[in-house]
Amino acid sequence: MPKIFTATDIQQFDKEVQKDYFDRHTPVIDCPSEVNENERFPVRIFLGSQYAHPDDGDHFIGKVQLWNRETLLAEATIFPGAMGNQPGHVEVVFTIIPKVSMNLTAMSYCTKHGLWQSLPKEVKVNHPDQQCSKS
Numbered sequence: 001m002p003k004i005f006t007a008t009d010i011q012q013f014d015k016e017v018q019k020d021y022f023d024r025h026t027p028v029i030d031c032p033s034e035v036n037e038n039e040r041f042p043v044r045i046f047l048g049s050q051y052a053h054p055d056d057g058d059h060f061i062g063k064v065q066l067w068n069r070e071t072l073l074a075e076a077t078i079f080p081g082a083m084g085n086q087p088g089h090v091e092v093v094f095t096i097i098p099k100v101s102m103n104l105t106a107m108s109y110c111t112k113h114g115l116w117q118s119l120p121k122e123v124k125v126n127h128p129d130q131q132c133s134k135s
């Protein structure tokens with residue numbers, strides 16, 4: 001079983017080099033906190049707010065996944081050279097059509113440094129047909 005690095009692990013470290021390591025690998029989910037049932041919405045996932053990740057033949061971000069609890073919703077495969085063979089910030093956008101409220105998590109896979117997990121993101125799904133109208 002591989003070790004999965006989580007966003008909360010970074011709080012254990014004080015040294016700048018370790019913050020760099022976590023920042024460039026840990027995915028962040030950017031999406032609305034509240035959406036409507038059966039209405040598509042974008043889930044943007046990006047890596048690194050300050051530090052860019054290499055895009056070398058033997059060291060690159062190869063996968064980004066979006067999970068809802070234990071269910072894999074979407075997965076992007078990224079090949080070396082997609083970021084121009086220069087350090088950069090991998091970003092993907094998945095379009096999701098929700099049925100019920102979700103607890104989203106993103107995973108990224110670095111070919112040299114393994115699996116990294118985002119903080120969870122709760123998304124409340126409104127069901128317009130079930131709302132009572134006030135008069």
Ligand SMILES: [Fe+2]
Binds near residue numbers: 025059110112113
């Ligand atoms: Fe890496």
